[in-house]
Amino acid sequence: MKIGLKARFSDLDGVLSLKPELVELHFSDKDPYYDFNPPTKLNIPAMIHLPEIWNGSLIDVSSINKENQVLSLKESQRVLQEIITKSERFFQYFTNDKNYFILHPGGMTFERDYPKNNLFRIEALMETLSKIKLSNSEILVENLPPFPWYFGGQWNTNFFMDAVEIEEFCKKTKRVFCFDTSHSMLYCNYAE
Secondary structure, X not given: OOOEEEEOHHHHHHHHOOOOOEEEEEOOOOHHHOOOOOOOOOOOOEEEEOOOEEOOEEOOOOOOOOOOOEOOHHHHXXXXXXXXXXXXXXXXXXXXXXXXXXXXXOOEEOOOOOHHHHHHHHHHHHHHHHHOOOOXXXXXXXXXXXXXXXXXXEOEEOXXXXXXXXXXXXXXXXXXXXXXXXXXXXXXXXXX
């Protein structure tokens, strides 16, 4: 296990001075276009946490309907592909054995949704992941907290919180998963 820290390009030097074993670049919608060209390769591996918001709307790659402030599935897929295509170049500046993007799968709504709709969300997520073209990286889906705070209001996450659901997804897809312990604790507290 490695201990890493999150950073943005604006505070990367300060984070690196703390000597973490890896860094997770947490991207906003502007970062894929950032002018990052260090003169030498940085002696640390990096992961990229894909943005959750694009031009004022939530990216939802498991969307089953268009909700206020949430991009449609088709637009979310298009945006995700654009972000990855523009961002894979950043990995060359780090000492990675493997290149990973961290992805929040979406599934957010203002009101709690019916659990039966999660089957459709998982199908949409799997469709999205199958359509994304990667040249030198892999996408790791991350578990979510129950109540993400976007745009100053409380949303509901409808899936990818429960361990059984996550385990079934991993077994079915044979995908590696990014398990966020703080998100899991928030869910466990909520679910008692």
